[in-house]
Amino acid sequence: MNGSIRIPPSRGVVLVVEDEIDVSRLFVEVLSQAGYDVVPAYSVTDALGTLVYQRFDAAVLDIELGDGPVFPVADRLARTGTPFLFASAVYVQMVPKQHQGVPFVGKPFNIDELVARVQDAVERGRNGPPSNRAAD
Numbered sequence: 001m002n003g004s005i006r007i008p009p010s011r012g013v014v015l016v017v018e019d020e021i022d023v024s025r026l027f028v029e030v031l032s033q034a035g036y037d038v039v040p041a042y043s044v045t046d047a048l049g050t051l052v053y054q055r056f057d058a059a060v061l062d063i064e065l066g067d068g069p070v071f072p073v074a075d076r077l078a079r080t081g082t083p084f085l086f087a088s089a090v091y092v093q094m095v096p097k098q099h100q101g102v103p104f105v106g107k108p109f110n111i112d113e114l115v116a117r118v119q120d121a122v123e124r125g126r127n128g129p130p131s132n133r134a135a136d
Contacts, residue, residue, distance in 0.1 A: 011035040012057030012122040017047045017073055018087075019065045023107075027060060027087070027114075034115045036122075042066075047073045051080075058121035059084035060114070063094060074099050083121040087114065 014036045018024040021042070028038045039054065041047035044067050051073070059077055061070045061084055070086075077084045078099070085103040086095065092104045103117050 010037045011119070013037045013039065013055070014118060014122070015039050015041060015047065015050065015054075015056045015059040015084075017041045017044075017059065017065070017070055018062045019043060020062075023062075030111050030115065031060075031118060034118070036118065044068055044070060044072055048076065051076055055080075056082055057125050058082065058118055060087050060118060061085070063088040063090040071096055071099070074102070081125070083125040085117050085121055 011034065014031055016024060016027045016031070016038055018027055018040070019042050024040050024042065028040055031038045039050060039056070041050050043065050047061075047070070056077075059073075059082060061074060063070050063086055074084060074086075075098075085105060086092075086099075087105040087107065087109055089107040092106075095102065095104070103121070105114055105117055
């Protein structure tokens with residue numbers, strides 16, 4: 001042994017779009033402990049800017065953010081073939097028709113359910129049909 005620390009490989013890179021700092025920190029902590037690299041975004045503008053230069057294996061989206069509903073981010077993710085889920089206290093009925101089939105985790109959420117839904121999304125992205133995942 002040469003004394004180097006062995007770091008396990010990441011299970012995937014996940015974008016978390018959540019404007020409540022404490023909730024965002026909880027998402028980051030829980031998903032990081034589950035083996036994911038997590039990138040937080042705190043607004044629609046922040047998330048769209050991040051999507052210009054970084055690819056993700058999956059995303060977790062709160063619906064109501066300080067600068068408006070997250071649906072422009074959901075639209076961009078859908079166009080690039082990046083799987084996502086909603087994690088929100090907003091009712092699922094508020095989701096536009098084109099995103100009605102997207103997994104939804106209600107707040108307050110169960111940590112195990114959240115991690116399982118993220119894992120499902122990452123696997124869906126890896127096992128799904130090939131797509132153009134470059135940012136728009």
